[in-house]
Amino acid sequence: MPELWFYHLEQARVEDALPELLLKLQARGGRALVVSDEGDRLSHLDQHLWAFREDSFLPHGLASGPQPEDQPVLLSETPDNRNKASMLFCLDGADPGSLEGWERVIVMFEASDETTLAKARALWSRFKQSDITRSYWKQNEQGRWEKQA
Secondary structure (H helix, E strand, O other), X not given: OOEEEEEEEOOOOXXXXXXXXXXXXXXXXXXXXXXXXXHHHHHHHHHHHHHOEOOEOOOOEEOOOOOHHHOOEEEEOOOOOOXXXXXXXXXXXXXXXXXXXXXXXXXXXXXXXXXXHHHHHHHHHHOOOOOOEEEEEEEOOOOOEEEOO
């Protein structure tokens, strides 16, 4: 049974928080699919993940690029699991579609974006009556994630 986790970004932007979560997943040998309906976001992330830290980078690729099935982190406009990822990261209000087949689905949204906030609330409500385990996480003042619900 998949888990649905909501990450409410109040202290950081997606570009700041996402790479750290992806690094933790890769350290455990996991693979990720990152989905956004916004092509500009994906293009920006494509560049950002190569250079977000001086001492590290995240190997990744775009779904429209060569060999998407081989990418440990795949950036895509659709939740098609072409790289056989265990975790799906939904940005910018992207709908995860069916949760079947995922270990965990992460919905990330910034507090300053009312549109994605509303979409996250609607998604929470959509799965409220299901057997899906839902969790709500917020960053504390030190930037650490704390489970709120």
